[in-house]
Amino acid sequence: MxxxxxxxxxxxxxxxxxxxxxxxxxxxxxxxxxxxxxxxxxxxxxxxxxxxxxxxxxxxxxxxxxxxxxxxxxxxxxxxxxxxxxxxxxxxxxxxxxxxxxxxxxxxxxxxxxxxxxxxxxxxxxxxxxxxxLAVRRTVQQPQPRVEPLVVRRARNADMDAMLQLTLAELRYSASVGATVFRENAVPLKRDALRKRLLDGDPVWVAERDGMTLALADCAWTPVTPGSWAGSRLQPGNWGYVNCVSVLPGARGNSIGRRLMDVVHAEFTRGGASGTYLYYNPPNPLSSVFWPRQGYRPLWTLxxxxxxxxxx
Incomplete structure (x- = not known):
């Protein structure tokens, strides 16, 4: 035996x-x-x-x-x-x-x-x-991204309504193509989560053009040590976590998501990240193409x- x-x-x-x-x-x-x-x-x-x-x-x-x-x-x-x-x-x-x-x-x-x-x-x-x-992207050095005329900046409390709209749009779409479920209390739960992110000073970015918010990248830092839950999924290090990226439906197809993530990746690299990781849905016809193009590759499948x- x-x-x-x-x-x-x-x-x-x-x-x-x-x-x-x-x-x-x-x-x-x-x-x-x-x-x-x-x-x-x-x-x-x-x-x-x-x-x-x-x-x-x-x-x-x-x-x-x-x-x-x-x-x-x-x-x-x-x-x-x-x-x-x-x-x-x-x-x-x-x-x-x-x-x-x-x-x-x-x-x-x-x-x-x-x-x-x-x-x-x-x-x-x-x-x-x-x-x-669960997909990962190892930190790589890259040129400073061009962000004009698109403005990418850290989110503020004044962005809450736009952030919530983008988060809910992503949730609705993901519910059609993956494990997500759009529950009846999704709005307050997502609002509370975003408020906590901002209160904790987590790295959350928005992309805007002409004063209109078009995209959101809701992120966080994850210290990974052996013996922790994260340590059973990722190698040790200080990882950047990409929780939610959402582009307004009418603004998709204009490289806004790519340019937003160029800034996010550059900032995580500047902060000393070992790499970045995220979850996406393989049946999703958008994310299953977008994330590999950003350098992510599958590590774990749920x-x-x-x-x-x-x-x-």
Whole structure:
């Protein structure tokens, strides 16, 4: 029988081989909030995973980018590849048959390295969709961007109405092409989040022309250290986080988003960022083209079976 320590060592080596940009693989959590699943392979080896169930109450901000009820699996498969992952997902299917039938506002979720092509086939066969990608861009030196006649500047309290309009436009669009859900309390939740960003002095930029705000880049700094949640997703360093970028629908196609991000990237570089990261939706026909052109590439894919009954 393969122990968890051996599985973790093998999984670290496999992740490094699949994508050297990944952080060191960490052991799945094991506490009173998690359940352990195991599966036996034909050669006698065993693989394991932690299963976490979360329910987000009505009014929770988490519901804007997640189903209300989520089962998340964190596999530890060592070097068994698709065979081990498939065995764990089969065990998960059997486990889900023992719970009360999930509602339509539910999901089964696995975050897995994007470049693991062998795993991709397994996820698709089990009813998962790649609804969200965590993508990264390493800091590169670049010439100072030209911003005239477009003016890019840090956001102020006086920009709140325009910022909220842009944020809600992005939320509505993302709800059509990804994991986002436009809830009935989206407006106050987004307004409160923007107010907190400005109060905390987070890097938030707007782009305007002739006094009209056309685009928003809502960003933050993320210090990443080993052992933290962020450390399980990114290599150590001080990362810039791009939370939301939105261009007014009527202003799209004029390079405004690109020029806004030129300024954002230059400012993060000037601040000593190790790199920048963000989440985008692969089914989104705009962001799936825009972000790779800005130098971002997938690191992790969040695979979802939504609703949870879609798991097979």
């Amino acid at each position: 393969t122990g968890d320590a051996d599985l973790l060592t093998a999984q670290r080596a496999r992740f490094t081989a699949v994508d050297p940009a990944l952080p060191e693989a960490v052991a799945p959590p094991q506490d009173d909030r998690t359940e352990t699943l195991t599966a036996a392979l034909p050669d006698g080896r065993r693989v394991t995973a932690s299963l976490v169930h979360a329910s987000y109450p009505v009014g929770s901000a988490h519901r804007l980018w997640s189903a209300a009820e989520v089962w998340e699996l964190m596999p530890l498969i060592g070097d068994t590849g698709g065979v081990g992952l498939n065995a764990l997902l089969n065990a998960w299917v059997e486990r889900m048959r023992t719970v009360s039938p999930p509602t339509s506002d539910s999901a089964c979720l696995v975050s897995w390295p994007s470049r693991d092509v062998e795993a991709t086939r397994v996820f698709l066969d089990h009813g998962f969709q790649p609804l969200t990608t 695979w979802e079976a939504r609703p949870a009954t879609a798991l097979r």
